[in-house]
Amino acid sequence: MKIIQIIPSLGTGGAERLVLDISEGLQRLGHEVFVITFRNDNHFPQLSEGKRIEVIPSHVSYSITGKDSIETEEFDKRIREIEPDIVHSHLIESELVSRHNPMKSVCYVTHWHGMHPPTNPRHFADYLKKDGWWNGNTLKQLKRNYAKCDNHFLCISNFIGDYVSKALNPKPESLHVILNGCDIDQFSNYTLKKDSETFALVAVGSFHTYKNQIFLLKVILNLVNRGVTDVRLKLLGDGAERINLESFCAENNLEEYVYFLGYVNDPGLFMSQCDVLVHGAANEPFGLIFLEAMSMGLPVIAFQSGGIPEIVEDGKTGMLTAVNDVESFTSAILKLKDNPQLASQYGEEGKRSVQKFGMEEYVKKVEDLYYKLLKRN
Numbered sequence: 487m488k489i490i491q492i493i494p495s496l497g498t499g500g501a502e503r504l505v506l507d508i509s510e511g512l513q514r515l516g517h518e519v520f521v522i523t524f525r526n527d528n529h530f531p532q533l534s535e536g537k538r539i540e541v542i543p544s545h546v547s548y549s550i551t552g553k554d555s556i557e558t559e560e561f562d563k564r565i566r567e568i569e570p571d572i573v574h575s576h577l578i579e580s581e582l583v584s585r586h587n588p589m590k591s592v593c594y595v596t597h598w599h600g601m602h603p604p605t606n607p608r609h610f611a612d613y614l615k616k617d618g619w620w621n622g623n624t625l626k627q628l629k630r631n632y633a634k635c636d637n638h639f640l641c642i643s644n645f646i647g648d649y650v651s652k653a654l655n656p657k658p659e660s661l662h663v664i665l666n667g668c669d670i671d672q673f674s675n676y677t678l679k680k681d682s683e684t685f686a687l688v689a690v691g692s693f694h695t696y697k698n699q700i701f702l703l704k705v706i707l708n709l710v711n712r713g714v715t716d717v718r719l720k721l722l723g724d725g726a727e728r729i730n731l732e733s734f735c736a737e738n739n740l741e742e743y744v745y746f747l748g749y750v751n752d753p754g755l756f757m758s759q760c761d762v763l764v765h766g767a768a769n770e771p772f773g774l775i776f777l778e779a780m781s782m783g784l785p786v787i788a789f790q791s792g793g794i795p796e797i798v799e800d801g802k803t804g805m806l807t808a809v810n811d812v813e814s815f816t817s818a819i820l821k822l823k824d825n826p827q828l829a830s831q832y833g834e835e836g837k838r839s840v841q842k843f844g845m846e847e848y849v850k851k852v853e854d855l856y857y858k859l860l861k862r863n
Contacts, residue, residue, distance in 0.1 A: 487517045487518070487571045487572060487856060487860075488517075488518045488520075488568060488569065488570045488571050488572070489512055489517055489518065489519045489520070489570060489571065489572045489574060489856070490519075490520045490521075490522060490565065490568060490570045490572070490573045490574065491505050491508060491509055491519060491520070491521045491522070491574050491575075491576070492521075492522045492523075492573065492574070492575040492576065492580040492583070492584050493505045493521070493522075493523055493575075493576040493577060493580055494523060494524050494525060494577055494579040494580055495523050495524065495525040495526075495527040495528075496521075496523055496527060496528040496529060496530055496534065496539070497525075497527045497528075497529055498529045498692065498749060499692070500599070500666075500773075500774040500775075501576050501577055501597075501599045502529070502530065503530060503533065503774075504576075504666065504667075504774070505521060505576055506521070506530055506533040506534060506537065507533070507667070507669060507845050507849075508574075508848075508849060508852060509521055509537055510533070510536075510537070511845060511846065511848075511849030511850075511852075512849060512852070512853065513536070513537075514849075515849070515850075515853055517853075519537070519538065520538045520540065520568060520570070521537055521538065521539045521540070522539075522540050522541075522542055522561070522564070523539065523540070523541050523542075524541070524542065524543055524544045524545065524579070524580075524583070525541065525543070526541045540564065542560050542561045542564055543557065543560075544557050544558050544560065544561040544583045545557050545579070545582075545583065546558060546582040546583050546586050547582075548582075548620075548623055548624050548627045549620075549623075550616075550619045550620055550623045556586065558583055558586050558587060561583055561584075562586075562587050565584075565589065565592075566589065570592055571592070571593065571856070571860060572592070572593050572594075572595060572856050572859075572860075573588075573589075573592050573593070573594050573595070574595040574597060574640075575594070575595070575596055575597065576597045576599060577599065577602075578602040578604065578605075581596060581628060582624070582627075582628065582631075585628070585631035585632060585634070585635060585637070586631060588631065588634055588635035588637075589635070590635070592635070592636070593636050593638070593856070593859045593860055593863060594635050594636060594637045594638065595637075595638050595639075595640050595855070595856075595859070596632075596637060596638065596639045596640065597640045597642075598639055598640065598641045598642065598646050598649075598650050599642055599646075599771060599772075600642075600646065600771040601646075601649060601769070601771065603617070603621050604621040604622075604624040604625045604628065605625055605628075605649075605650075605653035605654065606621070606653075607652075607653075608621065608622065625653075628654075629654060632654070632656075636859075636863060637656075637660065638660045638661075638662060638855075638859055639654070639656055639660060639661050639662065640662050640663075640664060640852075640855065641661065641662065641663045641664075642663075642664070642665065642666045642771055642772040642793065643663065643665060643666075643771060643772045643792075643793030643796050644663055644793070644796060645769075645771065645792050645793040645796065646663075646771050646772070646793060647661060647663045662855055664848070664851050664852065664855065665772070665796060665797075665843065665848075666772050666774060666777070666843070666848065667777075667843050667844060667845045667847065667848020667849065668774055668777035668778060668781065668840070668843050668844070668845060668848075669845045670777070670781040670840060670841070670843070670844050670845070672754065672778075673754045673757075673778045673779075673781040673782045674781045674782055674837065676754050676755070676757070676758040676782045677758065678758050678759075678782065678783055678784070678833075679758055679759050680759065680760070680761055681759065683716065684716050684717065684718045685716055685717045685718070685761050685762075685819075685823045686717075686718045686719075686720060686759065686760040686761050686762075687702075687717065687718065687719045687720065687760060687761065687762050687763075687764045687819065688719075688720045688722065688756065688757050688760035688762070688763055688764070688784075689702055689719065689720070689721050689722070689723075689763070689764050689765060689766065690722040690723060690753055690757070690763070690775045691722075691723050691765070691767070691775065692723050692724065692725040693721075693723055693724055693725030693726060693727035693728045693731060694725050694726060694727055695727060696767060696768075697723075697725075697727075697766065697767050698766035698767050698768060698810075699721060699727065699731055699766055700727070700730065700731060700734060700766075701766040701810055701812070701815075702719060702721075702764055702766045703719075703731060703734050703735060703738075703740065703744065704812050705764075705812055705815050705816050705819070706719050706740055706743050706744060707738050707740060708812050708813070708816045709816060709819065709820075710740065710743060712816075714820070714823075715743075717743065717819070717823070718743055718744075718745065719743060719744045719745070719764070720745045720747055720756060720760060721744065721745065721746050721747060722747050722748075722749070722750055722753050722756060722757075723748070723749060724748050724749055728746065731746070732746065753778075754778070754782065757778070757779060757782060757784060758782060760784065761784075761785075761822070761823075761829065762784060762785050762786070762787055762819065762822055762829065763775065763776070763779035763784045763785070763786045763787070763804075764786075764787050764788070764815075764819070765786070765787070765788040765789070765794075766788075766789075767788075767789070767792075768789055768791050768792065768809045768810065769791050769792035770788070770789075770791070770792040770793060770794050771792060771793050772793045772796075772797070773788075773793065773794060773797060776788070776794070776797045776798055777797065777840050777843050779836070780797075780798075780803055780804075780833075780836030780837065780839060780840040781836075781837060781840045782837075783830075783833035783834060783836065783837050784833055784836070785803065785804045785805075785822060785829050785832035785833050785836065786798045786803065786804030786805075786832075786836070787804055787805050787806075787807070787815065787818045787819060787822070788804065788806055788807075789806060789807060789808070789809045789810075790806040790807060790808060790809075791809050794806065797843075799835075799839065802832070802835050802839075803832055803835050803836040803839050804832055804836070805818040805821070805822070805832075
């Protein structure tokens with residue numbers, strides 16, 4: 487098959503890395519794969535080796551006043567030159583560009599990674615804001631474009647499948663769920679080297695409000711106020727919220743308990759020196775970081791929400807609490823801190839459980855979906 491993977495850029499993020507992993511796996515299966523991005527931003531040079539990556543500046547923005555901003559001429563031309571069997575797009579920006587002038591003879595697959603403003607539920611107050619009108623108009627245009635082509639939705643979890651069903655009301659036969667995969671071997675080769683003097687928690691993710699790292703800081707503050715001073719939190723990542731997170735630490739004298747390590751080239755090395763992966767995002771669509779942590783034997787503490795319970799089994803591979811419940815989250819940390827054997831048991835069970843999420847098996851499921859859709863056509 488000729489397959490095009492489309493994503494706005496190859497910047498930091500799970501979706502960006504997944505595109506390269508899918509492309510690698512499909513190439514190994516003998517398919518011809520092209521990766522098209524709109525911006526020359528690549529944070530994965532090693533994973534990009536051997537890939538056919540093309541940068542074609544493109545964008546689509548639908549205006550509520552009718553003054554749309556469209557730049558797809560070069561993109562459309564290149565798609566028609568390649569004559570693909572499958573166009574597989576990732577993230578909302580790619581949807582707007584690739585579906586603006588779709589080809590009738592091509593099977594389109596939308597990889598739905600999460601929840602996007604145009605498709606999120608809106609309330610009356612949203613229509614009093616400019617963004618609310620823009621999102622509503624964009625959703626209307628997107629639905630119209632989906633109707634112009636043979637479009638199918640690949641959802642990364644059942645949670646996201648329900649979200650897409652409500653937001654876009656697609657035909658049932660066009661909605662597919664394949665739980666994300668992970669390069670397990672990349673993380674399973676690490677040996678855990680924990681610090682015997684402190685109990686180290688690690689959180690990985692960009693610093694945005696929806697990632698909710700501020701909740702984790704409140705948990706650390708609660709631990710310190712209880713007299714638990716041998717706990718450390720290592721934050722891997724960066725972003726717009728960093729200044730607020732650092733201010734919270736300064737105001738509450740948490741500098742010696744919280745480490746801001748920024749983006750690192752080898753997150754597995756830092757994770758292997760910790761005891762537990764903690765995650766503060768509510769309604770996480772999936773979370774590749776859970777698979778990565780479990781593959782190296784780290785237990786997980788997160789929320790019982792979103793797609794997380796489809797990966798982390800409460801009381802088996804980790805502990806799940808109510809959303810934003812500081813006391814329950816704190817208790818979960820203390821339980822694993824005070825019971826190293828239980829933490830080790832969760833970690834070992836996680837290593838077994840994660841095997842079904844291997845990248846090779848995942849890519850094969852994606853390939854099977856492609857063949858299924860082409861055969862149906």
